[in-house]
Amino acid sequence: MVRKTKDPGFGYKSIHDAKDIINDDGSSNVIHINRKKSINDLYTYFVDISWWHFFLLIIISYTVINIIFGLVYVTIGIEQITKPKGTFLQDFLNGFFFSAQTLTTVGYGGIAPKGITANFVAAFEAMIGLLSFSFITGLLYGRFSKPKAKIKFSDNLILRKFKKERALMFRLMNMRKTVMIEPEIKVTLSISEKNKKGAYVRNFFNLQLERDKIMYLPTVWTVVHVIDEKSPLYNYSDDEIEKLDAFLYILINYHEESFAQKVYQIYSYDFDKLETNVKYVSAASFDKEGYTVLDHDHLSEVEKIT
Template sequence: MAKKVKDPGFGYGSFKNAKKIINEDGSSNVIHINKRRGLEDLYSYLIEIPWWRFFLFVFLVYTLINIVFSVVYNLIGIEQITPSTGNIWRDLLNGFFFSAQTITTVGYGGIAPQGLMANIIASFQAMIGLMGFSFITGLLYGRFSKPRASIKFSKNLIVRDFKEHRAIMFRLMNSRKNMMIEPEVTVTLSITEPDEKAETHKRNFYQLKLERDKIMYLPTMWTIVHELNDDSVLSKYSNEELMQLDAEMYILLQYHDEAFSQKLFKIYSYKFSQLKTDVKFVPSFLFDEEGNTILDHDKLDQLSDQKS
């Protein structure tokens, strides 16, 4: 019999054709409201966002701070750092350049504060610059040093004939050259069905039995197989019914990474709308003339007819 499990953390309540809870990159797709935010949230946000967004954030904040201080220097009198040009835009630009030299502690010497107020503001801005760049340096170190699982999953689930029955399969690949030690995978199935009593929809969760849920190491690619035998909750569905089923697979992969010398985790999910029938995965690796194993990353998602 299929092993029905308790809610793994997603909630029993659901909605017809609800969106995926797990994004393609393994992050949560849950929308938070009425949440109080703090500096720790900003740090986590800046650690997780893509590199281009991180550098864009740094550039925009840096530019905004210099614009603010440029306005301040002009309000107290641009003459306290450099003679006025008589043009407001040129004076703002001079204030901006002086602000950039101060906040970065470059100090070319072409422009220097003369009055007491300008020196006080410049001293305060230099302190902001030191603290700000220390914060950015910490973020850069955190982004580079944070261990991330480099795992790629096939785009689709497939269902095909397997032994005396059928099986649902997907593939995952080690996209780095370092070895994954003792990778272990857990697959939880969520099926959303109408709840006639509450006139809503409810999730039922099942832990799927896999052909193999743990191997010694993974240098190439691993095909995860769940056989649709009499013990499977999915065996009663035809291929066409499986494709129409409001269901989702949640995958948790954990392994020891030799490069980081610690255990890493990767989360992924598949909606059954991603299911392909009567196909099979093409071989993903081959051998060259010298006997070396060649892993072709482009073949992770490639499918062929089951009979070919």
């Protein structure tokens, strides 16, 4: 008998063609409004953003701070750090580069504060520089030390005949050269359909898998859900399954040797990615010396079943 599961936190309400709640990279696709923010959120934000975004913010912040202090030095009198050049741009550039030297505590010696006001400003800027670079160093450590799974999922789902039944399948592999130890996977199916009142509602099902846990994974794991009498997809034809407004939500965890601890990764599939009457092409082969060769480009490759 097919059993529905309780709402895992997505909500039962739905609409036609509702967007996926989880992005392909495992991040949330939920739009938050009226969310209260605090200073404590900054660390999480800087640790989770992409590397290019992280360094772009650092460069922009560094430039803006130097522009502000460059203008301050021009305002209090550029003669307090060096001889005036006669034009605002040249004086500003001298103030900008002196600010950069002070902020980074480099201090080439070519320009130095002479007046009491300039010394106070430079001392305050040096303190900001020390605090800023300490903050950036902590963020860099947090980004590098944060345990992260590195699993690549196939771009597609497939629906094919399997052991006198049908089966829903997808594949995954480790993007690192380490071996995934005791990987365990859980898959939740979400189907949006109209109820008797004509409103769209979500129904959730925990899918039974052929294997939901293995000892270790050095190559590729094909995750299989057999569509038998216990499957929520049993009463649907292949064409009906293709047209379902449905998602698979996947949670996998394993022991990662690089971090010496258990790591987790979330992924989701839209049934728009479903392919029927095909099978996956082997992603592993052997070279002339007998070593196993794993081709990452073949993870999603399929061929027609004849």
